[in-house]
Amino acid sequence: MREFTADEQTILNLHRDWWEANAGLDVPRMRRVFPTGDAYLMFNLNGHPYFGIEEKTALWEWYRSRLVISMPEVHIMRLDVSGDLAYIVAEGVFPSRQLREVGDDGELLVIGESEQSFPDEIRMRATEVYKRDDGAGNPRWTMWHFHCSPIPPADEPRPSAGDTSAERGLGTVPGHETFSVVSP
Template sequence: MREFTADEQAILQLHKDWWESNNGLDVPRMRQVFPTGDAYLMFNLNGHPYFGIEEKTNLWQWYRGRIEITAPLVKIMRLDVVGDLAYIAAEGVFPSRQLRQADDSGEVLLIGESEQSFPPEIRMRATEVYKRDDGTGELRWTMWHFHCSPLPPADEPRPSVGDTSEQRGLGAVPGHEIFGVVG
């Protein structure tokens, strides 16, 4: 495995903290990854945008009673740092479990039937954008943007190429070493 610069190591630690905080929806650990205030922008896997760390925290608290997420497997496809900006492109899989919740009358309902449902395994791809700024101007790496979208099924051929994610391997990029710090 290649040697990482100090900036790359700092980015990889934030990446690790971000993904590992998803396990159990650990809000305090998650909040440490992002800038303060309204600087953060997220395009969530649910298809909706979230603005700032408070909206992200509220989203996680909302999910807490609806879904249980366990440790993900995330493979980094690209890591690039230029000056005070950096990005990571990754693919991953994380197991999830739909939770049951009682309504006001005590009847147990499956959350998601009228709101949103969650598959037992979520295959996704993500782009993480980092800036050396904590939202207050302090020169500390934080994640300013996160974009997550679903991966196609593992056995679905790529148009015009014909290979599948299953054949290629999670996070594999031709000519590049596969690596990860989560899972």
């Protein structure tokens, strides 16, 4: 694997914290990745936009009472830092999510998959945009935009290219190194 600059390593650390916070919906860890206030904009995998860290926190708290999310698989396709802006483009698999139910004693119980639940996994792509600004004007890297959306099935041929992502491999870009910093 190539050597990373200090800025690239900082971005990779934020990327890892973001994705690992998704497993278990770790709100405090997630909040450290993003700017304060309403500067942040997310296009969530659920299809809806969320504005600012407070809306994002409310979304995660809402999901925490309903879902169990395990560790996502994320493969970085591109990482670029230019001045005070940076981005990561990745592909991966968002894992099984299970519905929760509150028991008589107030304990959260996993009730498993159901017709109203989610697919076992969602193949997805994501773009993360970082800015050296913490939302209050301080020069600290934070993620200002996140966009996540589904990708085609693994065996669906790419129009005009004919290959599939199963043949190519998630996160693979011809002539570029793909890698992951998210713990399995």
